[in-house]
Amino acid sequence: MSASVSSRHPLLTSIGVALAGIAAVALLAVLPGGSTLAQQVVSGLMLGGIYVAVAVAFTLTIGVLNFLNFTIPTLFMLTGMVAWGLSRWGLPFGLSPGLHWAPALLGGVAVAILASLIVERFTFRYLKTRHGDATEHAIPLVSSLGFLLIFEHLVLIFLGSEAQSFPVRFRLDLHLGPLVVGLPQLASLLLSLGVVFWLSWLLQSTRTGRALRSIAESPDTATLLGVEVARIVPIVFLLSGLLCGVAGALFVVNYSDVSPFMGEHVGTKAIAGMVLGGLGSIWGAIAGGLLVGLLETLGIHFFGGDAAQVAVWGVLLAVLILRPQGLFGASRIGKGKL
Amino acid sequence: MPAEPLLALSGVTKAFGGLTVVQDVGFDLPRGGRLGLIGPNGAGKTTVFNLISGVYPIDAGEIRLDGQPISRLPPRARVRAGIARSFQNIRLMPHLSAVENVMLGQHARAAGLGALLTPIAWMPRGRWRREAEELLAAAGLDIDPGEVVANLPYGIRKKIEVVRALAARPKLLMLDEPAAGLNPAETAELARFLREIAAAGTTLLVVEHDMGFVNEVCDRVVVLNFGRKIFEGSMAGARADTTVREAYLGAEAADAA
Amino acid sequence: MSGYWAGILAILAINIIFAYGIFITAAAGQLNLGGAGFMAIGAHAAAVLGEQLGWTPAQTVPAAVAITACVGIAIAFPVLRTRGVYMVLATFAFAQVVTGVILTQPALGGAMGLVVTEYVDLPVLLLAAAGTTLLAFWLMATRFGLALRALHDDELVSTLMGVPARAMQVGAFAIGAGLTGLAGGLYAHHFSFVEAQYFNPLLSIYVLLFVLIGGTQTAWGPLVGATFFTLVPELLRVGGSWRYVVFGAIIVAMMMFRPEGIVTRSLVDRLFSRRRPAPDAG
Missing domain, CATH: 3.40.50.300 (P-loop containing nucleotide triphosphate hydrolases)
Known part of the structure; x- marks a missing residue:
């Protein structure tokens, strides 16, 4: 399977969709009885903003390296739990008392990036055997499952297995007619989209971005063209660590609680978003992440949590089988050269 | 006509x-x-x-x-x-042994559930295995038939490709x-082998x-x-x-x- | 035998059967990350048939195998259209749908789970594990097994050798699903209780790890992998979570130094035949 990462700009389309969405919400809000629904749509989009960042982390590693990185949800969790630990107890070895929430969150993000780079050091750099057979892509996947176990249980050992409340004193609600929009929520949606836009610009317009895209097309050709694959690959892990860190920090700001298991829920939803958008497509991951957030919130509102799970995964399975390129992606079919 | x-x-x-x-x-x-x-x-x-x-x-x-x-x-x-064929770049199955690759070439002739579910690996004197080993020997391949092909040198693997295609007993060999x-010696040897095959009636x-x-x-x-x-x-x-x-x-x- | 070791042996037997169920598709190059979903179908089928219809384990377990195999065939056709990472994700999604459906249906136990009254004891489990192991060795020795291993290495060329790829893969998927159904049915009757929450993604992940770390090239792989990973955590004399940290580190180290699994083709050749040892040249 040829890997790829695409970041084509359907900018006008996305602006159009966004305007249509705002108009729809506004319409719902003024309709009698529609304001609860409109509130759900707003919450769904906010939640979707967090899924977007994690989904982009997934899609980036798959697109460039053909690697389904299972540590990504753990990096998200690591950010939240480490930040909570820093704010509760301060730096290790009694170096400082408990930190203010902002530096604590920054520390959490830094740890997530560091952890991501450790994963790169021990998975990709050792991947030398290439038989080109059908399960070759499973080798880094299995390594990442090993790291998932390591990180998760280190957190359990040092930070406990309890869900913790991590209140961030940063609450300000905007009242737009009948709608209540939390300022942190709005800020997080914008920040997460901002990071993704920056990433898409990076891929499209910089030297590093071109190198990444050439690796995505063919690592061998990229090497022949003088791209130093070994130096570029860590950038993918740095970026995915950053994206997970930002998502984890925004989750804390919005929902004020953390747990060692918070990664699983967000991770599976982000995978769903990535698949809906098409593997390797950044714009697809944005649309897919927002869509999953929306579907989840509305699904729970109307049908309850377990039914929402069946719906989300059922749709996902159907998309994988019927439109593996995603709802928005272009088809890319190739046959092995003989 | x-x-x-x-x-x-x-x-x-x-x-x-x-x-x-x-x-x-x-x-x-x-x-x-x-x-x-x-x-x-x-x-x-x-x-x-x-x-x-x-x-x-x-x-x-x-x-x-x-x-x-x-x-x-x-x-x-x-x-x-x-119709059986070989490939420009060697496309043997790297994790299979030489004789298993040749037995894979026989697959088209082994029709039916019975042929599919009879063990072929446990019986060194089984019909299919013996035939595959004879075919390797007839091609002048002096190798351990149980050797995994990834470990064999290029010239040998190139020849096993031809033998694997022959194992299908094709009318047309491509x-x-x-x-x-x-090398020149191997090329001359291969040409001789192919003329033999052609003389035996394979196109x-x-x-x-x-x-x-x-x-x-x-x-x-x-x-x-x-x-x-x-x-x-x-x-x-x-x-x-x-x-x-x-x-x-x-x-x-x-x-x- | 102490109850402690009897419990571990029971888990080991079920893990071995479960691992062979995933192995048979992995041998053909297809990764099934939905093992827990298939096992959940087998376990709940056995539980519901036993409790609602009063069937005995001698009836429920074969029925669980048949039902899971049929679901396997039904899902194989669409899922086998997908490749590589897509297939991993599709099987994962399938398992999520299965547990989600069970959770929403009170008749299947819902979130409360089902009590299973008929008990199946350890010797039956061990016998089933031994039988499954023999079956796997036999299948891998046949032309069917040869075709699966060929498909693992190169699907296109296998097709050009006359291997009906889709039929082989669907067959492997059905047999694999049936074996996971067997593991599920035995689990239900031995532990006397099933709940959807047990069949979570982590279970699917673990069984795939057993298989990939054991090695997919020979039928020894799942046996060694499941045994290794069931016993090593018990033998590790470190407590609680540290055990899993060590376990994770072993996995990472395995992929660095032995990415094709513990048991490879060359290792088996070296151990079991009089042949000269194969040089480790690539």
């Missing part, structure tokens, strides 16, 4: 996304014939192989084996009909650059760049250039043909010569 050719191509055309790589190619290959398919790089030789063995469907034209149209058949039905990368279709090898093995050649047939006849005829010389050497060089 002349005897029906074993393989007949007429008007075969294939395009990949607007680029026509094979255009209106037609030739007959009589039973027991030894045809060389030659031409410069990118002439479409391997694509013709892929069209005959069913890797891709053809866009237009017709391919007949024994008078029966096969262009619509899936690849595995074409193997059963009697070899894609069988001599590429072999050969060979793509090869080594013209000495083609001359030794084949009785007739078809020359392709840019996806079109530019010559069909004897090797000596091809050497003398101006169009063929131009295709290989470029127009001016051909004039100068």
